[in-house]
Amino acid sequence: MKIRIKIVTLLNFLIIIFCNQTFAQNAVTKEILWTTDWSPNGKYIAIGGNVDTLKIYNSSNLKLYKSLLIKNTITRIKWHPTKNIIAVATQMSGDRSSIINIETNEKIELNAVSLDGARGIDWNYTGEYLAVTDNDGEILIFNIKGDLIRKFNNENTKTITAIDWHPKKDILITVSDKIRLFDINGNLLNSIKHRKEEIMILSVAWHNSGSFFVTGDYGDEKDKSLLQYWDENGKLLKCIDISKGEYRNLVWNPKGNSLATASDALRIWDIKGNLISEGYSKDYLWGISWNKQGDRIITSSMEENIILWNNKAERILAIE
CATH class of the missing domain: 2.130.10.10 (YVTN repeat-like/Quinoprotein amine dehydrogenase)
Structure with a gap:
C-alpha cells in the first residue's frame, strides 16, 4: 500500500514538473516582429509581425496607442509620407495587404x-x-x-x-x-x-x-x-x-x-x-x-x- 502511494505521489510530482515546464516554455515563446515604421509627424511608431496585430505606439514613451487586428503575418509596413495612413x-x-487610415480605422x-x-x-x-x-x-x-x-x-x-x-x-x-x-x-x-x-x-x-x-x-x-x-x-x-x-x-x-x-x-x-x-x-x-x-x-x-x-x-x- 505504501509503495503504491509513493508511486502515485511520484507520478503526480512528475506531472506537476512537466506541466510547469510546458507552461514556462509557452510563457517565454516569442514571435518575430518583422517590421516597423515611424509616422511622418513623429508621434507614432507602427510595428507588425507574427502577432496577429498591427500595433501603434506613442513614440515618446512606447506606450500602446492602438491595436488593429491583422492575421499572421505582417511582413512590411510603410507610413504615407504626409498622411496618417499606413x-x-x-x-x-x-487578411490581404491593405491601406489603413489610422484615425478612422478604415481599411482598403x-x-x-x-x-x-x-x-x-x-x-x-x-x-x-x-x-x-x-x-x-x-x-x-x-x-x-x-x-x-x-x-x-x-x-x-x-x-x-x-x-x-x-x-x-x-x-x-x-x-x-x-x-x-x-x-x-x-x-x-x-x-x-x-x-x-x-x-x-x-x-x-x-x-x-x-x-x-x-x-x-x-x-x-x-x-x-x-x-x-x-x-x-x-x-x-x-x-x-x-x-x-x-x-x-x-x-x-x-x-x-x-x-x-x-x-x-x-x-x-x-x-x-x-x-x-x-x-x-x-x-x-x-x-x-x-x-x-x-x-x-x-x-x-x-x-x-x-x-x-x-x-x-x-x-x-x-x-x-
Missing part, C-alpha cells in the same frame, strides 16, 4: 495582390502611388484609394523580398535573387547579379540624393552577409561583410548622412560605407526606422523585442 503587406494571412484591401501574400511595399516620393511586390513575382502599382493602376512581372522571379522607390523619380528597385530596376510602366532598366553565389537579397534603400543605393543580403553557409553600395547605374562601389546576421532591413536618416541597418546588431554607417556606431542586440533585429529629426531609431526583433535608440546606437528605452 500601407501593410501580409503573407500566410487571411488590395485584392489584386496574390493570395500567397507579399513582402515588399512602398509609397513613391509624392505619396501618389503605392507599389507592392507579391509572392507571385508581380509588381503592382496602386493609387492612394487602392485602385490598381498597373501590374507587371519581375523578370519571371517568384519571390520579391523588398522594393524601394527612387526619391525623386518614378523608378523602382526590387530585390530577390538579383537587383532589378524598373520604370513605372514596367520597363526593365537594369538587372544586376550581386554576387557569384545564389544568395537572396533581403533589403534595399535608395540614398536621399538618388545617386546611389544600398542592398543587404541573407548570407551564405559561412554566415557572410553582404552590405553593398551601388551607384545609380548598378556599378558596385563598396562591399562590407562584417555582419554575422542577415540584413533584414536598412534605412537612411532624413538628412541622408547615416544609414541604419538591422542584422545581428544595430549598425550606423556613413554615405561611403564607413561604420560610425554599433549597438548590441541579444537577438537578430528585423525592423528599423528613423524619426523625422534623425536623432532616434526604433528597431523590432526576432524575439519580439522593441528598442528605442539614439543616433549613436545607444539604448534609450525597450520593451523586452
